[in-house]
Amino acid sequence: QQQVKQSPQSLIVQKGGISIINCAYENTAFDYFPWYQQFPGKGPALLIAIRPDVSEKKEGRFTISFNKSAKQFSLHIMDSQPGDSATYFCAASRSLRTGTASKLTFGTGTRLQVTL
Amino acid sequence: NAGVMQNPRHLVRRRGQEARLRCSPMKGHSHVYWYRQLPEEGLKFMVYLQKENIIDESGMPKERFSAEFPKEGPSILRIQQVVRGDSAAYFCASSPASGGRETQYFGPGTRLLVL
Numbered sequence: 001q002q003q004v005k006q007s008p009q010s011l012i013v014q015k016g017g018i019s020i021i022n023c024a025y026e027n028t029a030f031d032y033f034p035w036y037q038q039f040p041g042k043g044p045a046l047l048i049a050i051r052p053d054v055s056e057k058k059e060g061r062f063t064i065s066f067n068k069s070a071k072q073f074s075l076h077i078m079d080s081q082p083g084d085s086a087t088y089f090c091a092a093s094r095s096l097r098t099g100t101a102s103k104l105t106f107g108t109g110t111r112l113q114v115t116l
Numbered sequence: 117n118a119g120v121m122q123n124p125r126h127l128v129r130r131r132g133q134e135a136r137l138r139c140s141p142m143k144g145h146s147h148v149y150w151y152r153q154l155p156e157e158g159l160k161f162m163v164y165l166q167k168e169n170i171i172d173e174s175g176m177p178k179e180r181f182s183a184e185f186p187k188e189g190p191s192i193l194r195i196q197q198v199v200r201g202d203s204a205a206y207f208c209a210s211s212p213a214s215g216g217r218e219t220q221y222f223g224p225g226t227r228l229l230v231l
Contacts, residue, residue, distance in 0.1 A: 006158075032218040043120075043207050043222035044159065089158055093218060103149060103161035103172060104209075104220060 004092050006107025013114050019077040021110045023090035026071065030092040034104070035064065035075050038087045047088075048075070080114045087111050118143065120210050120223035121190075128229045135195040135202070137226045141210030148191040149209040149220055150176075150183060159207060165191060198230045 005024045013019045023033075031052055036044035050057045050064040050073065057064045063076040077084055090107040121140040129135050141148050146167050151159040161175040165185035176183065180198075185191040195202055205227045209220035 034219070036222075043224045046219060046221065049219065095218065103164055103175065104151075104159070105161070106151075106158040108158045 004090060004105050004107045006090050006110060008110060009108070010111045011113070013077075013080045013112065015080065015082060015114055015116050017080050017114075019080045019084070019112055019114070020074060021088055021090070021112075022072065022074045023107050024070075024072045025092050025105075027092070027094070027105075028071070029094045030105075031095055032093045033064070033066065033073050034091050034093075035062075036089045036091065036106075038089065038109075044089060077112075080112075082114045082116060085112055085114050120145075120208055120221055122206075122208050122223035122226050124226060125224060126227050126229070128231065129198050130231050131199055132197050135198050135228055135230075137193040137195075137206050137208075137228070139191040139193070139208030139210075139223060141191070141208075142212075142221055144212055145210035145221075146213045147211045148185050149211070150191075150193050151207045151209065151222075153205040153207060153225070155204075162193070162206075195228075198228075200230045203228055203230045 007022050034049035035047045037047045038044045048059045048062045050066050052068045061078045066073045087109045089109050091104040093102050093104045123138050148165045150162040153159045163176045163183045164172040180196045182194045205225045207222050207225045209222045211220045
């Protein structure tokens with residue numbers, strides 16, 4: 001019930017191409033879906049997040065697409081750059097009655113390599 | 117505006133010793149979360165604390181692990197009698213008490229190596 005499944009495990013994209021990472025969740029109580037970017041030796045950094053009341057959110061080259069009925073969401077990186085090479089994690093959480101967020105349940109990560 | 121701070125960044129312990137990891141949340145944040153990341157794996161939730169309260173410790177092993185977030189000072193994750201399987205990166209995240217409460221900001225992590 002708490003799982004978040006992420007694919008692919010690794011991805012190689014040419015510079016300028018589109019990187020697409022997919023996630024699926026099981027727990028319908030989840031109501032917050034962030035994506036994090038992690039470089040080797042660093043902590044995860046929040047990239048973009050979405051709530052289930054919208055189907056798409058775009059920030060610069062990063063877009064989240066959300067399909068509530070299918071319980072799936074994906075990250076699209078447009079015009080991928082070598083500097084985007086990192087590990088990307090999707091995650092999900094649910095709001096608690098106190099109004100705060102519960103723990104994040106993470107996907108297993110996607111290692112993206114953008115080649116020249 | 118300093119981000120989440122963790123220290124030490126690297127910690128080496130021998131089996132049976134204690135490891136103490138510290139986390140100072142972002143200014144104005146009163147919620148702290150601890151996660152563990154094994155090599156080549158995703159982050160796994162351990163514990164969620166507010167000042168002087170443990171809210172959710174469902175991800176923390178029942179033995180040897182404890183966490184606190186006192187009224188003053190950083191949050192501490194304590195691992196007693198460490199074993200080799202405790203070797204991992206431990207990340208702390210914080211979130212505000214109001215406004216954007218769901219957003220968790222991560223620190224740089226403490227990499228624990230147990231010899």
